[in-house]
Amino acid sequence: MRIGIVVDSACDVPSDFIGQEEITILPVTVQIGNAVLADMRNEEATLNFLTGDTAAQAYNAETTPYTVQQVHDLFLSKLVLDYDYVFCICTTRSRSGIFDNAQQASFTILNDYKPVRAAAGNNTPFSLRVIDSQNVFAAVGVLAIEAARLRAAGEGAPKIRARLENLALFTQGYMVPPDLIYLRNRIKKRGDKSVSFFSAALGSALDIKPILHCNRGDTGPVAKVKGFNTAAEKLFDFAGSRVRAGLMTPTMSLSFGGELASMRALPGYERLRETCAEHNVEVFESVMSLSGMVNVGQGGLVVGFAAEPAKFE
Template sequence: MKIRILTDSASDLSDELTKKFGIDVLPLSVFLGDIEYKDGETIEPKELYDNMRAGKVYKTSQVAPQEFKKKFEEYAKNNESCIYIGFSSELSGTYQSSTIAKEEILEEYPNFDITLIDTKCASGGFGLVVLKAAQMVMEGASKEDIVKATEFYAKHMEHIFTVDDLEYLFRGGRVSRTAAVLGSLLNIKPILHVDNGRLVPLEKVRGRNKVIKRMMDIIEERGVRLSEQTIGMTHGDDLDIALKAKKMMEERFGCKDFIIRDVGCAVGAHSGPGTLAIFFLNK
């Protein structure tokens, strides 16, 4: 039975990779006022970040259950097996939508072979988990082995990131107004990570250059065999800062394989321009 990998746009995978590995992607919705856009389909990161810099505020919405059901029905009719690998349930209701759709589709197609995985990951870290599963499908691995590996990768995926302006995290309810104002005045850059699917502050560092150097220290403390890994890196329309971090990882850890992407619109609407995130497997 053919195995299909389904994910959502918060995985921030390029069209090139999704096509190469046969990954289906459902887009989250991004709203500017009453106008709805589909992440990666009708709005691209550059437009979003330019507008955010100009003061426009975006909101996001989960993938609806009916969108999942359409995909599930397509697979069921084709007698295909499905593994949905989803955005952290702590950051979006998208995974919950998939569970609703699963219940509905199994009423109509009780023999449909479907597995849902809540990665508790986001952006490039989430994308690396999806990519691992898709690679295993192409290699002919069993569904059981793919699910086990996916769950392992998700559990051990580190997200170390910083944002350039705390204002965007304030708008998303991640920090207080006082923290956002003081951060701007004092040039404070937070370092955050993802713990059990939630965004959690780690440290505060003053200055952009210092924060990247400190991120490297944290990566060294947490990473394992970094030179052998594919390192994920996403940025908020700031390729220069990502390339600077890449060079530091090459020189310090001997890393050779990178996937560098913009933070997509669904995540970037909350993290803002200038975000830098680095993803790798921990110890």
């Protein structure tokens, strides 16, 4: 059975991994003023897009996920021909409309695929499963990496499906946003009132950085730390402690809203890398997606892994 993997572009995985595993991207289009870019996980294009006046107005960005019709057309024109079963792994539906669009498209895809495959001389069944990762950014990448690992191991679609759906419940995403004023302006633009102006202004005045946690679609603060570098170090050290306690996959996923050299220079980064190496955990690093950067702010740090819940300390 030929198994395909599809992710939306807010899933943070390295570009070489996408190419090697032949992962298909559902792009999110970002518009800031007159500047428009469909995010296809091109790291250079992302970094070049967010410069000058465009970067200064990023909090006003409009983001548009693939529509139901676009998802349908992509599958019928390519994926139903290339594969027999496709896993479509999406950013949590609580933060993005892409899961609902893909889920709705799946019904018409399964109704319409037979003539397309038959015309190519293939009368065997086609199926797909849309997976709600229940997480964001680098944490979504944990599921994509596991899907590719299981496929390479020769596992069948039913086992991969069960594994991914269970793993989504235990995937932990942690984020340090660089600028609370930016984050407050951005979520206000999106209609989210979870960060008040007073809290944002106070945090910025005192250089307080929250560490946010996402699991099962819910996001909230687990710590408040003075200074971005200190918060990053605390997050890296916590991630290292979870590696030592034992992860559910041999994977640590990191993404950063800028050049990766800046992330690698943060305190605690090297300790986390050494801990992962000692425990045979592979580290995947990527530049944050364009939609991620406009929602979180340039310079944001995200760490994702799969493990039992644990108190952040």
